Amino acid sequence: MITLYGVALSPYYNKVKIALIEKGVNFREHPTAPAQTPEVLALSPMGKIPYVDINGHALAESSAILEWLEDAYPTAALLPPTPNGRAHARELALLLEHYVLTPANPLCNHMLFGSALPDAVREAAAPAIERGLAAVMRRAVLAPWLAGEDFSHADISAAAVLPVVSAVCRDTLGCDPVLAVPELAGYLEVLAQRPSVARTWQERDAAITAFLEARQAR
Numbered sequence: 001m002i003t004l005y006g007v008a009l010s011p012y013y014n015k016v017k018i019a020l021i022e023k024g025v026n027f028r029e030h031p032t033a034p035a036q037t038p039e040v041l042a043l044s045p046m047g048k049i050p051y052v053d054i055n056g057h058a059l060a061e062s063s064a065i066l067e068w069l070e071d072a073y074p075t076a077a078l079l080p081p082t083p084n085g086r087a088h089a090r091e092l093a094l095l096l097e098h099y100v101l102t103p104a105n106p107l108c109n110h111m112l113f114g115s116a117l118p119d120a121v122r123e124a125a126a127p128a129i130e131r132g133l134a135a136v137m138r139r140a141v142l143a144p145w146l147a148g149e150d151f152s153h154a155d156i157s158a159a160a161v162l163p164v165v166s167a168v169c170r171d172t173l174g175c176d177p178v179l180a181v182p183e184l185a186g187y188l189e190v191l192a193q194r195p196s197v198a199r200t201w202q203e204r205d206a207a208i209t210a211f212l213e214a215r216q217a218r
Contacts, residue, residue, distance in 0.1 A: 002027040006049030008207035009112060011101060012062040013050040014200050015160040019066050021196035022151070023073045027052075063093070066153055080150045089147040092139055092154035099132030101161045107168040112211065117172065129165060130177045133184075142183055144190050151194065159197045162188060 004020065004027055006013035020027045032040070036047045044051035044060040051060035059065055070079055079086040103125055109115035140146050146154040166178035179185050191197050 001055065003030050003053040004028070005030050005032040005043065005051050005053070007031055007033065008200075008204045009211060010049055011160040011164050012097075014204055015062050015156050016050045016052070016065050018156045018159055018196045018200050019069050019078060019153075021199060022078055022156075023069050023076045025069070025073065066156070077150070078156065079152050080147060085147065085150070088139065089150075089152035089154040092136060092146050093157035095132065095136045095139065096154070096157045096161045099135055100129055100165055103128035103132065104165045104168055107172045108164065111168050111171050112208070114215070122173065126169065126173055126175060126177055129169065130180075133177060133181055137181060137183065140183070142187055144187075146187070155191065155194075158187075159191050159194075159200070163201065 002020065002025055004013070004016060006016075008014060008017075017029075032049060034040075034047055034049050040047050043053060043058040046060070048060065050062060050065070051058065052065055054068070059068055066078070070077070079089055106115070106117055106121050107125055110117040136146075141148045143149060145151050146158055162178050162184065166176050169178070170176050178188075192201070
């Protein structure tokens with residue numbers, strides 16, 4: 001049994017969750033916030049989420065967890081069959097996470113937690129996200145999946161990242177750099193048909209709504 005620790009507010013948590021569902025792995029979710037307690041640090045060395053417990057073996061960092069799943073459950077492959085194809089999928093996943101999600105993190109923290117959002121940070125966010133999206137599109141194939149004909153780590157990262165960035169940009173900036181890329185609107189519709197993605201998005205949206213309602217009630 002695999003236990004997935006974290007919360008659905010986190011794109012990285014949802015990335016691992018989609019992969020677990022795709023692999024058909026028996027897992028359970030244990031809602032857990034990031035923490036620096038000895039108990040959490042014993043399972044996640046930086047105290048971050050997500051992390052997993054695999055029958056007593058602890059593993060943190062979402063990309064490492066996806067690679068473990070690929071090694072442990074190779075028949076339900078989430079990477080293309082060729083070395084170049086696998087590298088392509090991994091590259092796209094990294095582009096999405098480093099250059100699209102990272103510049104959106106201050107917006108996410110502002111929307112969810114009410115963190116300060118200085119004008120300089122707000123003004124820099126959209127151009128940085130747009131550059132990241134442009135980099136992704138230089139590598140994207142969309143035939144029908146991001147790296148080609150195989151649903152892969154690239155699509156899992158896209159499913160975890162793109163809707164969140166789209167939503168927080170609309171909320172905090174009044175614009176949507178994701179849907180401003182015409183090809184991505186159709187791609188997101190294709191992603192939404194994937195059962196693992198549809199389930200994760202639905203549960204993410206419910207978690208965000210509950211969190212915001214609880215925050216407003218305090």
